[in-house]
Each structure stands twice: as C-alpha cells, then as structure tokens.
Amino acid sequence: MSQLIARLLLAMMLVPTSVAFFLLLVLALVAMRGQPGWFHVFAVWIPVSAFVICYWLWIWKPVVRWSKSRIVLTVVAWVLAAAVSAGFGVMLGRFMREVFPPACAAGALTQLLWVLATIVIWRETNAERAERVRSVGAATVACPACGYNLTGLRETRCPECGASFPLEDLIAAQADRLGSIEQ
Ligand SMILES: [Zn+2]
Structure with missing residues (x-):
C-alpha cells in the first residue's frame, strides 16, 4: 500500500x-x-x-x-x-x-x-484481475468448514476445527473459494 x-x-x-x-x-x-x-x-x-x-x-x-x-x-x-x-x-x-x-x-x-x-x-482489466487473484490464491488451501489455512499440512484433517475431508472435496472447495474472491 x-x-x-x-x-x-x-x-x-x-x-x-x-x-x-x-x-x-x-x-x-x-x-x-x-x-x-x-x-x-x-x-x-x-x-x-x-x-x-x-x-x-x-x-x-x-x-x-x-x-x-x-x-x-x-x-x-x-x-x-x-x-x-x-x-x-x-x-x-x-x-x-x-x-x-x-x-x-x-x-x-x-x-x-x-x-x-x-x-x-x-x-487492469477484470479478466486480468481474476487471473492474478487465481494465481495468488492457488498457492493456499483453506479449510472448507472454518477457513483455517491448511497450506503445508500433510493430512486433510483441519487442526483448527477437527473436520476432515476427502481430497476431491477439498479441491472443489478451493475452486468455490477463489470464485468468491473474484467477485
Ligand atoms: Zn477447519
């Protein structure tokens, strides 16, 4: 800033x-x-x-x-x-x-x-902004239940809220999360 x-x-x-x-x-x-x-x-x-x-x-x-x-x-x-x-x-x-x-x-x-x-x-056009957000956001993984940052963990169980997810659910949740950042 x-x-x-x-x-x-x-x-x-x-x-x-x-x-x-x-x-x-x-x-x-x-x-x-x-x-x-x-x-x-x-x-x-x-x-x-x-x-x-x-x-x-x-x-x-x-x-x-x-x-x-x-x-x-x-x-x-x-x-x-x-x-x-x-x-x-x-x-x-x-x-x-x-x-x-x-x-x-x-x-x-x-x-x-x-x-x-x-x-x-x-x-910056809207498309360029969406691409930038995607490229930045793609480096992190967040818990679908509580939003805790799971980046770097070796398991799909959230240490914050205890919820665990199959990998495919976790991946799908990241796509939804990035979609909401774009808007
Ligand atoms: Zn959690």
Missing part, C-alpha cells in the same frame, strides 16, 4: 516538474536567441515530452501488465494526442494571431491527453 501511495505522490509531481523543466528550457532559449518562435517551442517540447514519457513510465511500468495490445495502444495514444494537440494549436494560432502561446498550449495538451489515455489503457 505504501508503494502505491509513493507512486501517487510521484504522479502528482509530474505536472510541477515537467512545467519547471519546460520553463527552464524556454528561458534558456530566450536568453540565447531572443523571442522564441513556434519552432523553438517545438524543439523544447521534444525533451519535455521525453521527460514526461520517461517519468510516467518510471512510476507505473512495474505495475502495468505489458501485453502487446497495451504497448501498441500506448504508442497510438501518444501519436493521436500529438495530432489532436497540433490541430488545436494551429486553430488557436489562427484565432490569436500569435505563435508562442498556442505552441505552448498544444505541447501541454499533448502530455495531458497522453497521460489521461494511459490511465485508461494501463488499467
């Missing part, structure tokens, strides 16, 4: 750290080249995007189940987020008759859309 809290805290730090990184790069660019145009913002957003992707993956990679479709969807989500944001930036640029603010907004929108998409894409 404390690991999850650490992850959530790190996740909340994504926005301030990436904004700080972006501002730092833009300020450096302005100091070197004067008024930044859209191309400069674009150049700055490449390392910022890379930072956001690496940071977000660093937090969640260990807990996400990386199926092939999930990896593909993650990449597709980034491309779509970038395309939608670019379109939004161009429209905003025509409306505002300025280049710098829309370029910044489009860059920020790319990161935001992608992160939101990963929250959906990386979520």
Whole structure:
C-alpha cells in the first residue's frame, strides 16, 4: 500500500516538474536567441515530452501488465494526442494571431491527453484481475468448514476445527473459494 501511495505522490509531481523543466528550457532559449518562435517551442517540447514519457513510465511500468495490445495502444495514444494537440494549436494560432502561446498550449495538451489515455489503457482489466487473484490464491488451501489455512499440512484433517475431508472435496472447495474472491 505504501508503494502505491509513493507512486501517487510521484504522479502528482509530474505536472510541477515537467512545467519547471519546460520553463527552464524556454528561458534558456530566450536568453540565447531572443523571442522564441513556434519552432523553438517545438524543439523544447521534444525533451519535455521525453521527460514526461520517461517519468510516467518510471512510476507505473512495474505495475502495468505489458501485453502487446497495451504497448501498441500506448504508442497510438501518444501519436493521436500529438495530432489532436497540433490541430488545436494551429486553430488557436489562427484565432490569436500569435505563435508562442498556442505552441505552448498544444505541447501541454499533448502530455495531458497522453497521460489521461494511459490511465485508461494501463488499467487492469477484470479478466486480468481474476487471473492474478487465481494465481495468488492457488498457492493456499483453506479449510472448507472454518477457513483455517491448511497450506503445508500433510493430512486433510483441519487442526483448527477437527473436520476432515476427502481430497476431491477439498479441491472443489478451493475452486468455490477463489470464485468468491473474484467477485
Ligand atoms: Zn477447519
């Protein structure tokens, strides 16, 4: 649980750290080249995007189940987020008759859309959860009468309540127990 809290805290730090990184790069660019145009913002957003992707993956990679479709969807989500944001930036640029603010907004929108998409894409499905519970639960055996953990015992008689069961009843009871954990 404390690991999850650490992850959530790190996740909340994504926005301030990436904004700080972006501002730092833009300020450096302005100091070197004067008024930044859209191309400069674009150049700055490449390392910022890379930072956001690496940071977000660093937090969640260990807990996400990386199926092939999930990896593909993650990449597709980034491309779509970038395309939608670019379109939004161009429209905003025509409306505002300025280049710098829309370029910044489009860059920020790319990161935001992608992160939101990963929250959906990386979520564990019900089938995956059931499989995980099954794989964890299958390592234990519980008494069908009182629920006492019989794992490691050499007989089918429960030391807690004294009930004894034929092996097939014990196995059937485990299947029922795991079925109820799933729901
Ligand atoms: Zn028992």
